[in-house]
Amino acid sequence: MRTEERALPTAPRRSRQSSAEARDKALAATAELLAEGGFQAVTMEAVAARSGVAKTTLYRWWPNRAAVALACVSARMAPIGDGGPAGSYRERFQRQLKATIRLLNSAEGQAITALIGAKQTDPLLAEAYSEQIARPRRAQTRMLLQQAIRAGEVAAGTDPDLFLDAIYGPLYYRKVVSGELVTDAFIDRIVDAAFIAFSARA
Amino acid sequence: MRTEERALPTAPRRSRQSSAEARDKALAATAELLAEGGFQAVTMEAVAARSGVAKTTLYRWWPNRAAVALACVSARMAPIGDGGPAGSYRERFQRQLKATIRLLNSAEGQAITALIGAKQTDPLLAEAYSEQIARPRRAQTRMLLQQAIRAGEVAAGTDPDLFLDAIYGPLYYRKVVSGELVTDAFIDRIVDAAFIAFSARA
Amino acid sequence: MRTEERALPTAPRRSRQSSAEARDKALAATAELLAEGGFQAVTMEAVAARSGVAKTTLYRWWPNRAAVALACVSARMAPIGDGGPAGSYRERFQRQLKATIRLLNSAEGQAITALIGAKQTDPLLAEAYSEQIARPRRAQTRMLLQQAIRAGEVAAGTDPDLFLDAIYGPLYYRKVVSGELVTDAFIDRIVDAAFIAFSARA
Amino acid sequence: MRTEERALPTAPRRSRQSSAEARDKALAATAELLAEGGFQAVTMEAVAARSGVAKTTLYRWWPNRAAVALACVSARMAPIGDGGPAGSYRERFQRQLKATIRLLNSAEGQAITALIGAKQTDPLLAEAYSEQIARPRRAQTRMLLQQAIRAGEVAAGTDPDLFLDAIYGPLYYRKVVSGELVTDAFIDRIVDAAFIAFSARA
DNA sequence: ATTTAAGCGAGACGGTACGTCCAGTCTTCAT
DNA sequence: ATGAAGACTGGACGTACCGTCTCGCTTAAAT
Secondary structure, three states: OOOOOOOOOOOOOOOOHHHHHHHHHHHHHHHHHHHHHOHHHOOHHHHHHHHOOOHHHHHHHOOOHHHHHHHHHHHHOOOOOOOOOOOOHHHHHHHHHHHHHHHHHOHHHHHHHHHHHHHOOOHHHHHHHHHHHHHHHHHHHHHHHHHHHHOOOOOOOOOHHHHHHHHHHHHHHHHHHHOOOOOHHHHHHHHHHHHHHOOOOO | OOOOOOOOOOOOOOOOHHHHHHHHHHHHHHHHHHHHHOHHHOOHHHHHHHHOOOHHHHHHHOOOHHHHHHHHHHHHOOOOOOOOOOOOHHHHHHHHHHHHHHHHHOHHHHHHHHHHHHHHHOHHHHHHHHHHHHHHHHHHHHHHHHHHHHOOOOOOOOOHHHHHHHHHHHHHHHHHHHOOOOOHHHHHHHHHHHHHHOOOOO | OOOOOOOOOOOOOOOOOOHHHHHHHHHHHHHHHHHHHOHHHOOHHHHHHHHOOOHHHHHHHOOOHHHHHHHHHHHHOOOOOOOOOOOOHHHHHHHHHHHHHHHHHOHHHHHHHHHHHHHOOOHHHHHHHHHHHHHHHHHHHHHHHHHHHHOOOOOOOOOHHHHHHHHHHHHHHHHHHHOOOOOHHHHHHHHHHHHHHOOOOO | OOOOOOOOOOOOOOOHHHHHHHHHHHHHHHHHHHHHHOHHHOOHHHHHHHHOOOHHHHHHHOOOHHHHHHHHHHHHOOOOOOOOOOOOHHHHHHHHHHHHHHHHHOHHHHHHHHHHHHHOOOHHHHHHHHHHHHHHHHHHHHHHHHHHHHOOOOOOOOOHHHHHHHHHHHHHHHHHHHOOOOOHHHHHHHHHHHHHHOOOOO
16 A cells, blocks of 8 residues: 655646657657666667657757656656555565565666666766655655654654665665675664664663 | 686786786776776776777776776775774774775775766676675675674674675765765764664673 | 756747748848858758747748748849949940959858859759849840940850850859959950950951 | 878878778769769768768768768769860860760769859868869860960960860859750850960960 | 797777757647 | 747767777797
C-alpha cells in the first residue's frame, strides 16, 4: 500500500499540444533504450531514431542525453513507499530500504546509478538529479522518520539527515562505490544499528 | 581491463628502457590533465599530445582513458593513514575519515569520484577500481578496526565490512550521491553512532 | 540544465498587420541583412527575426531566401542611367558600364553577384532574375544602342544582343568569373573595341 | 582552402598510399554525384556514404564540399585544346570557344558553373578556383593568342587579357549571367568582332 | 659486429555521436 | 479567417575522440 501519491515537481506546462506529444514519444523511446542497453544506449541519435522525434526537437527540450534519461527516470520512477502500516518503524524502514535496493537493482535502477555516475562530472545534471530524484525521496523518508520519532522509536533530538544518511549511505555505498552485494541481512543490520545508535534511550 | 600494465605476451621480457619511460610520461601528462580539467580532460588524444607518447603506445598499456586515469590516481594516491597513535580508536577513525574526505575534496579526489562515476557503466573499470583503490584501502581500515576490537572499543563479533560500511557509507553517500557537504561534525557523529551501535556492551 | 521541458518564453505578443506591411518590413530587414552580412546573412530565420514577420508569412510571399533577396534588390536597385546626354554614344556607353561596375562593387552589388551565383543551381531563381533584373536592364541598354545606331555610331544591321553582350560580357566575366579588377581603362578599351568592330564603316 | 590535398607537414615520407586511396575514392564518388544530381548533390555526407570514406577523412583533406567538387573537376577536366593546327588563328579561337561551351554545357560543366556560383560567396573557394581552373586555362589560351600575334592576325601591342576577356567574357556572360543560349554563330561573330577590333591594321 | 624484432613516434583511417543551423511545413491562437 | 508565433521533421554541417591500423625508425638482445 502506498501513501498518497505526491506529484513530482515535474509540472508539464506546455503551450503546444504537439510538444507534449513529442516529449512523450521521446521519453517512451528513452525508456526502451534504457531497458535494452542501459544509459550507454541513450544517445540523442538513438532516441531521435527510435521515437521519430527530430534531434532538433530533443535539443529544444533537453540539453543533453543525461537530461533526457533523467526526465525519463523521474517521470516513471515509482514513488517510495512508506513500508506499509504494519510493524514497528524499524521494520518499516527495513522494508523501505529493501524496496529501494530492489529498485536500484532493476533495469530502471541501472539508469539511476548511471545518472549518479554521470553527475560526478556534470554539475547541471547533479543539480537536476537533486531536484527531481533526491529531494523528493528524502522528503518522503523524512516524514517516516518523524513518525518514528513521534512514536518514540527514535530519539527526539535526532538530526533527520544524519539518521537517514546513516541508513541510506551504506546501501548506496555498496551499490555505487564498493560494488558489493546488498543483502536483506545487511539492510536489517544497518537499520538495527541506526535504531540502536539513535534510540530514544541512548 | 587490467590494473597496471598488461602482461607482456612473451616470456623473455626485453626490458626496453623506453617502455617505462613512455609509461611515466603518459601518467605525468595524465596527472596534469586531471589537475587542469578533471577527468573530462583526460582523453587519449590529449594524453598522447601532452606526453609525446603515441596513442598506439597508450593503448598498448591501457585499454581506455578510464584505465589511464585510474593508473595515475592509483600510483599517486597517498596511502591511508592509521589516524596516528594518539587517542581512542573512535578518534582515530574520525581522523581517518576526515583525511578521506579531504582527499575526496582535492583535485585528485575529483578524479576518484569521476572514476566512481565512470565505473557505473564500465564493469572492467569497476573491477580495476576495486582491485587498485577499494580493496587496499579497505584492508588498511580493516586492520584499524581489528585493533579497536582487540582493544575492546568495538564488540568482538562485529562484522568488519558492516562496521566500515556504516561509517564510510554515509561519507561517500554525501560526496557521491546526495552532494551535500561533509562536515567534520557529520563525521564525528556518524562515527559516534557506529561506536554506540557496535560497542562491546551492546 | 533543465529537467523537464525548458521554459517557454512568456508574453506572446500577437498583432495582425496588413500583408503589404509585412512584405515591406520583410524587405527592409532583408536590406539590412544584405548590408551587414551579404547574401549569406539573408536566411529566412534571420529575416523573420529581424522584421517581426513570421516565417510562415515569408513563405507565403516568396519561395525561398534567394527570392526574398531578389525582391529586395529588385525593388531598391536604381534604374540604369542612359549615361547622360553629353558626348558621343561611345562615351555614354562607357559611363553606363562604369556605373554598372560601381553598382556591382557596392554592398548591393554583392547581393547581385551572390544572386547570380545562387541561380546557377536554382532554375526558378534564374527565371526570376531574368525577369526582374536582367530583362529590364537589357531593355534600357538596348534603347541606348538603338539611338547609337540611329546616330550612325554603330552599324545599322548590328544585332543588339550581340553588341551588348560584347561589352557587358567582359565586365561581368571579370566580376563574376575571373575575379580580376574591372578598371575604368578596361571598360574604355572594351567599349572602344566594340565600337570599332561594330562601327558603321566596318 | 587548399586545392588538392592539404600540404603534408614536414617529412611526407609517410605512407601516402592509403591517403591517396581515400582521396581517389572520394573524388570518384564526387564525380558520380556531380553527374547524377549536380553540385547540389555533392554533400559531405553523400560523398562519405557513397565512397566509403569517413567524413572525418574528407574534412582532413578538404575544408568543405565546394573544395571537394573543385578538386574533382580540376582533376578530371580535360585540358583546353589549341583548336587544332588547321586554319587561321581566328578559326582556331572559334573552335576553342566552341569546345569550351560544349564543356560548360556538359554535366561536368554544370559543376563548373555551380562552382562559379558558389565562389561568389566564398573567398577561399574563389581563390582555389582561380588557381586550379582559371589560371591554367588562361595560360593556355594566352599562348594561342601570342601565336596569333606573331602570325600577324592580331595587333602586336594587344593586351592579352583584354583580348581574351573580350571573347571569353560574352561566352561566360551568356552561360552564367544572362542564361541565353550560346550558339556557334554567336561565338563566330564574337570572335570575328574581336579580330576586327584588335586586327593588326586597326 | 651483425642481425632481428620489440617497442616506439607519428598519424591516417572508418566510425559514432555530438550539438547547431536552417529549411520548409503544419498547428494553434488571438484579433 | 487571417496571419503571427513557433513547434515540428529532416538534412547537413563541422568537430571531438574513439580505437585500429600501417608505417619506418631506433635500439637492445641474441646471434
